[in-house]
Amino acid sequence: MTPYGKSFLGNHLSVSALNANNEKAFYSNYGVGVDISAPGGGQDKKILQETIDPSSGQAKMAGFMGTSMASPHVAGVAALIRSTGVKDPEKIRKILEESAREVENDKLNYYGFGQLDAEAAIKLAKKGQFPLRLDHDLLMKLLMLAVAYVFTALFSKSIRFTALFHLGIVLGSCGFFLLKLVDIFDVPQWPLRLVSSPLGQWGNAIQGSVDINPIFASVLIPFCLMALLLGNRDAKWLAVGTSIGMAGFLTVTIFTSPDLWLLSSGLVSQIFLGVNALLCLALVNLSLKES
Numbered sequence: 001m002t003p004y005g006k007s008f009l010g011n012h013l014s015v016s017a018l019n020a021n022n023e024k025a026f027y028s029n030y031g032v033g034v035d036i037s038a039p040g041g042g043q044d045k046k047i048l049q050e051t052i053d054p055s056s057g058q059a060k061m062a063g064f065m066g067t068s069m070a071s072p073h074v075a076g077v078a079a080l081i082r083s084t085g086v087k088d089p090e091k092i093r094k095i096l097e098e099s100a101r102e103v104e105n106d107k108l109n110y111y112g113f114g115q116l117d118a119e120a121a122i123k124l125a126k127k128g129q130f131p132l133r134l135d136h137d138l139l140m141k142l143l144m145l146a147v148a149y150v151f152t153a154l155f156s157k158s159i160r161f162t163a164l165f166h167l168g169i170v171l172g173s174c175g176f177f178l179l180k181l182v183d184i185f186d187v188p189q190w191p192l193r194l195v196s197s198p199l200g201q202w203g204n205a206i207q208g209s210v211d212i213n214p215i216f217a218s219v220l221i222p223f224c225l226m227a228l229l230l231g232n233r234d235a236k237w238l239a240v241g242t243s244i245g246m247a248g249f250l251t252v253t254i255f256t257s258p259d260l261w262l263l264s265s266g267l268v269s270q271i272f273l274g275v276n277a278l279l280c281l282a283l284v285n286l287s288l289k290e291s
Helices: 067-083 089-099 118-126 136-155 163-173 177-181 190-195 199-207 220-229 236-254 267-290
Strands: 015-018 036-039 047-052 059-064
Touching (some): 067 089, 089 118, 136 236, 163 199, 190 199, 220 267, 236 267
């Protein structure tokens, strides 16, 4: 199977199949045309995938083996490489080849450049890159943080700029979004998604969804924090900062075609976000007057 790249056959990358022991599968071709090898399964251990049961028309899980299983593994890793910012097909091909686990004494070219290694491929793709690519998500988070500090200027005469206040700004507006650059394999990803997201996106992080949860993306969390912390002279600045940060997050989100869970997208969502941004600022104003 030939999902990607360029070999002597043309604009393709030829893939041989491996069994569960990382050896050439009995059904796989080999020789001069093979560029790389990837899991294809064998008679004892097959590749599990979702398919359609022809008798019922319903989805089911079934085991398969073949180069048709090996080829998508390579295509998937190629997509992961592209997600790191490497766009040129020849560079992606080179990364696949150079990151493959080399097999010694491969006289009949069962494995090409070696066995596919997804983790090594991603690390090689990121090697030498500037770690903070200015992609859309990064720019949005920086803009949310900037807008939050613009709102801070409205109350600057009444605010104590403590560490807790700045922590609240970050939690409410952008989260510790730089943690998204951390790659940790084979561990649950939702805790990392949680701490690298602003409070308004915690519903997304927990659910693993795209639609914004309106319960989180509202004045509700700042209000609860105010109710709990306003009586504490120091801790209240965490609540104040969170409320201002949330206002920054909500304001920027208004202009990014938001989709809110259980609410229709478009104008209704924008009005909801705008009203809650104003309520967050009103909450700050009220809390500062009370203090």
